[in-house]
Amino acid sequence: MASNRPAPESPYTTAVFSEDGAERSVGEWNPTAETVRPVRGRHRHRVMKQRGGFARSSTVLGVGVIAAVGAGGIATAQNKPAIAISLPDVDSLPGVGAFMSEDAADGAEADRERTAEYETMGLAAQEAQPTAAEALRSRILEQAEDQQAGAAEAARAAAERDAAEKAAAAAEKAEKEAEAKAEAEREAERKAKEKAKAEAKERAEQKAKEKAAAEAEAKRAAQLAGSYALPTSSYTITATYGQSGSMWSSGQHTGLDFAAPAGTPVKAVGGGTVKSAGWSGSYGYRIVLQLSDGTEVSYAHLSSMTVGAGQQVSTGETIGRVGSTGNSSGDHLHLEVMTPGGSAMDPMAWLRSKNLNP
Structure with a gap:
């Protein structure tokens, strides 16, 4: 110290x-x-x-x-x-x-x-x-708050930009999808129109074909209706119209007989409608054909028939077979012709009037 x-x-x-x-x-x-x-x-x-x-x-x-x-x-x-x-x-x-x-x-x-x-x-x-x-x-806290506020504002602006970009991308995508959908719809509509047009054209062509076929058939039918043919083939005339004899109940023959082998085809002499077809007593199996002009042609003593009542037939079409049914002495076709008014007439004369020579 x-x-x-x-x-x-x-x-x-x-x-x-x-x-x-x-x-x-x-x-x-x-x-x-x-x-x-x-x-x-x-x-x-x-x-x-x-x-x-x-x-x-x-x-x-x-x-x-x-x-x-x-x-x-x-x-x-x-x-x-x-x-x-x-x-x-x-x-x-x-x-x-x-x-x-x-x-x-x-x-x-x-x-x-x-x-x-x-x-x-x-x-x-x-x-x-x-x-x-x-x-x-x-001051430090204020600066920190200012920095935080600035960072938050920057983050918000970035989020807004990101949201705007996403919204723009979504809108662009939606627009492209809508455009693609509209294009697909337009393409589908175009194809549908083309298909409908092709189908319409096909229907029109088919209709035209059917019309042409119908017209051709009508023309052929008309031609056939206006034409006539002999009732059978490979025949022999064995009796004529008005011939006298005890074999006929009236004493006279009422038609024209074509003797032919059994089963020989019997044809329509002209186009018309089958008025009746079936068993008819002494005529045996008989077909009555009414032509377009009203003339009636009767086929009797048939062995079989291939048409029925109401059926349309054309000239030369087979309607039955030669036979000997009913009051018959042998296989033959008994042919009778009646005018539209119901009067009997000579089948030979009628066939010749149609340019046919039995």
């Missing part, structure tokens, strides 16, 4: 000057209370400056420490406990009390007042630190 030993004598030699500036003597100078107090003028001012400077240096040191602590508090955590600073009493320092005169005491008092003022300023600055830190924190 330090003791209050007297200050060592200065090894330096000092020239002592008089008040008018002339050098008085040369020797060692060891300042004491007795030698320092009477000094006046520039030397006293210099000594006081040294004393005041030493006192003020301790004060400045304290204020500097306080300011450093305050600045450190801003730079570091704000809630750290305050640091207690202890400054030694100047009078207790060894070799210093002798320098403190009454003027030095006044200066020390002024220094203490300034120190208190600086300490107060330091404490006020320290108390104001949280407010500055909070302001800084508020």
Whole structure:
């Protein structure tokens, strides 16, 4: 522990000057209370400056420490406990009390007042630190919020752009699909029209063919209706119309007989309608054919018939077979002809009137 030993004598030699500036003597100078107090003028001012400077240096040191602590508090955590600073009493320092005169005491008092003022300023600055830190924190938070708001706005704008792009792509896709569907429908409609047109053309052609065939058939029927043919073939005339004999109940023959082998085809002499076809007593199996002009032709003694009543036949069409049914003496065709009015007439004469020669 330090003791209050007297200050060592200065090894330096000092020239002592008089008040008018002339050098008085040369020797060692060891300042004491007795030698320092009477000094006046520039030397006293210099000594006081040294004393005041030493006192003020301790004060400045304290204020500097306080300011450093305050600045450190801003730079570091704000809630750290305050640091207690202890400054030694100047009078207790060894070799210093002798320098403190009454003027030095006044200066020390002024220094203490300034120190208190600086300490107060330091404490006020320290108390104001949280407010500055909070302001800084508020600015940082505001900047962070601004950044977050900017990021959110950018994200929203990006989402809107993405949604718009997706909507545009979907609309374009829907438009293309609708166009493709419309094109497919138009193509289907075109094909349907072409098919309908082809079918209509085919129907028209078929109808024209059917009409032409019908016209040809009608023409052929007309031609056949206007033509006539002999009733059978491979025959022999065995009896004529009006011939007398006991074989006929009326005493006279009422028709023209064509003797032919049994089964010989019997043909229609002209086109017309089968009026009746069946068994007819003494005529055996008989067919009555009514021609288009109303003339009736009767085929009797048939062995079989191939047509029925109401059937349309054409000239030369087979309607039965030669036989000997009914009141007959042998296989032959008995042919009778009646006018539209119902009067009997000679079949030979009628056939010849049709350019036929039995």
